[in-house]
Amino acid sequence: MNFLQTVGVIMASNEDRVGKFLRRLLQSRSALDIMQKLARGENAAPHSAPGGSSVSSASVEHRWKLLNVSEDARRALYDPSVSLEPYSRNKENCIGTFQIPVGLAGPLRVRGMFATGDFYVPLATTGAALVASYSRGEQAITEAGGCVSILLHEEMRRSPGFRFKSLIEAGLFSIWCMENRDALHASAGATTRHGELTDLDIAIEGNHVYLILEFVTGDSSGQNMVTIATQAICEYIVAIFSSTPRYHFVEANFSGDKKATAHSFVTVRGKKVSAEVTLPAALVRSRLHTTPRQWEQYWKMSAIGAIQSGSNGIQAHYANALAAFHIACGQDPACVAESAVAVTRLEVTDEGDLYAAVTLPIIVFGSVGGGTSLPGQHARLELLGMAGKAKAKALAELRGALALACELSITGALCAGEFTRAHQRLARGRKASSKESHG
Numbered sequence: 001m002n003f004l005q006t007v008g009v010i011m012a013s014n015e016d017r018v019g020k021f022l023r024r025l026l027q028s029r030s031a032l033d034i035m036q037k038l039a040r041g042e043n044a045a046p047h048s049a050p051g052g053s054s055v056s057s058a059s060v061e062h063r064w065k066l067l068n069v070s071e072d073a074r075r076a077l078y079d080p081s082v083s084l085e086p087y088s089r090n091k092e093n094c095i096g097t098f099q100i101p102v103g104l105a106g107p108l109r110v111r112g113m114f115a116t117g118d119f120y121v122p123l124a125t126t127g128a129a130l131v132a133s134y135s136r137g138e139q140a141i142t143e144a145g146g147c148v149s150i151l152l153h154e155e156m157r158r159s160p161g162f163r164f165k166s167l168i169e170a171g172l173f174s175i176w177c178m179e180n181r182d183a184l185h186a187s188a189g190a191t192t193r194h195g196e197l198t199d200l201d202i203a204i205e206g207n208h209v210y211l212i213l214e215f216v217t218g219d220s221s222g223q224n225m226v227t228i229a230t231q232a233i234c235e236y237i238v239a240i241f242s243s244t245p246r247y248h249f250v251e252a253n254f255s256g257d258k259k260a261t262a263h264s265f266v267t268v269r270g271k272k273v274s275a276e277v278t279l280p281a282a283l284v285r286s287r288l289h290t291t292p293r294q295w296e297q298y299w300k301m302s303a304i305g306a307i308q309s310g311s312n313g314i315q316a317h318y319a320n321a322l323a324a325f326h327i328a329c330g331q332d333p334a335c336v337a338e339s340a341v342a343v344t345r346l347e348v349t350d351e352g353d354l355y356a357a358v359t360l361p362i363i364v365f366g367s368v369g370g371g372t373s374l375p376g377q378h379a380r381l382e383l384l385g386m387a388g389k390a391k392a393k394a395l396a397e398l399r400g401a402l403a404l405a406c407e408l409s410i411t412g413a414l415c416a417g418e419f420t421r422a423h424q425r426l427a428r429g430r431k432a433s434s435k436e437s438h439g
Contacts, residue, residue, distance in 0.1 A: 049093040055084035063095050090371055100124045102328055102380065103131035108138035108405060109146030112397035115386075118142065121402055122380040123324035130320055134402070137409030140287045141277050141401070149275035149400040151393050153268045155198060155214040156222040156364075158230040161252025162209045162237070162245040169243050170209045174202045176241055177211060187236040188229035194218040195225045197233075203254065210254045219392040221270065221331065221366035223257070256362070258334045260312045260341045269338065270364035271393070273400035276357040279408070284354050288412035292354035298415050299346035315344045316414070318360070321406040325399065326365075329384075330377030335364035344407045358404045365399060367391035 025034075047066060051059030057080065064074060078096030087094055106120035121138070123131050141147045164170045177184065181200055188197040194217065201212040213233065215226045231250050238244060251257065256264035281292050306314045319340040326333045342360040349355050367386055371377050381387035386395050413419040 051093065053088050053092050053094075055088045055094050060084065060095060063093060067095075086373075086375055090374060100126060100327060105131050105134040105402075105405075106138050107142050108398075108401055109142040110149050110398060110401045111146050112149040112394070112401075113151060114394040115149065115397040115401070117385075119384055119398060119401075121325065121398070122328040122383055123321070124328035124380075125320070125324040127320065127324075130324060133409040133413070134321060134406050136287070137405030137407070137412070138402075140279060140283060140408055140412075141405055143283055143287065144277055144279045147275050147277035147401050147404055149273060149397040149404070151396050152272040152274055154216060154271040154393075154396075155268055156195075156217045156226050157215070157255040157257075157269055158213050158226045158250070159252050159254030160211050160213070160230055160234050160248060160250050161254070162211070162248040164207045164209065164243065164245055167204075167207055170204055170207050173209055173241060173243065173245075174204060177202060177237075180240075183240075184233050184236065187232045188213075188215070191229045191232045192225050194220060195222060195229060197229065208252075210252055212254060217366075219367045219389050220369035221335070221364050221392075222369075223332075223364070224369075227251070256338055258337050260338055262312065264338060264362045265312055265341050267361065269362045270335075271396040272359075272361045273363055273396050274357065274359040275397075275400035275404045276355070277404060277408075278349060279354040279356065281352050281354065284412075288408070288416065289418065290412055290415040292348045292352060294415040295346045295354055295356075295411060296348045298411060299344070312341045313343050315340075315342055315358075316407050316410040318342055318358075318403045318406065321402050322399070325402060328377070328380045329365075329395075330371030330374055330381070331365055332370060338362045339364055342403065344411075346411065356404060356408060358400060358407055360400055360403055363396050363399050365392065365395055367395055 029037075049066060050062050060078065064078065077098055082097070084094055084096070087097070102122050102124045104120045105123055107118045108121055109118050110116060121134070123134065125131065162170075162173065164173060177200065184200065185197045188195075195215050197213060197215055199214040201214070203210040203212065211233075213226070213230055215222065215229065217225050227250060234248055234250055238248070254263075256269050279288075279292075284290060284292055284295070302316070303314045317340070319336050322336045322339050323333055325331075326336060326339075339360065339362050341362055342358060345355075345357045347355045366372065367381065368389060372381060372387070378387055381391075384395075384398065386398070410419070
């Protein structure tokens, strides 16, 4: 079979898969059933959930009356004896709370500019094997003397967009913005005591202008802060610039907010961290049951696989650790969509040991604001000694170390042929012995 014939077979195979799915779908229902199911109904829309941010007993009870659920389901979500007041600023239409199990992974020894010491990291997850896996990676790092994790840069972006009549007007506006940086800086500064506009860049596309505004945001992740500051800048522009834009938007999708972008990958959004560790070959064999050489071989193959798939970055996966850490510590879990864009590198040193490094250019995380003040989330930050002001930089360096630990564990399991067995043992209800859990 030649190349063109092979391509034809692949295309035919894809078309056949679609056909098989449609045939399976029609085995359980007719085309008429599907059309009736999708047809627009004439029923009146049901009532909206009442009360907004109110968490009074009456408001919560009113919302529950909208739902047709069992008493067991209700009790699992709503205990009237537990006050919902602490959640009123973080949740609209609240009907209760629910529990996610939190496990401690560690110890993880970190040597950073802001995070230094041995940490037991709280991870909130319903996924079996995850905490055990990261504990293994963290213990390997600790036995090797710890990892170095360094905050490299920090900034948060917003990118308002402006539409003008012509490219000429767009160009004149861009020049005006560069000449009036100080005024734009002052407009943003009037909205916050904790953030500052530090840089302004411009992208022109025809008669569209995108302002790329870069802020520092103190100990907050800063997304709301920079939105408010950007709104003030937009209002100043509309009031002062001689040629009013036809229209504008406070965010025109250039910032990379909650999505994986090449721009954020090669710059920074939030905080940028790099972490490294060298594991002696003997430790790799005893703790992770493989060799540095196997790790390097795996990394080369996985890097080529990532490139072929169009991946932003090269990694086993950071998302599990980041999501569990975000949820445990009161962060916005949606930011994992961008924070998981990163690079892992694994090499054999001249001495035959394993050098491992991770670089995360998009850590969106804060020690204040958002959900960090909620009771459980604040308590878990306290477990780390990182609750409140002046802790965000330390949290970023800890995040880098955590990502390194998770990459070591999953890659080690893949190299040692233990990846499937670990999930069969831990994710299917079979209790592992102490030796298995820590081996």
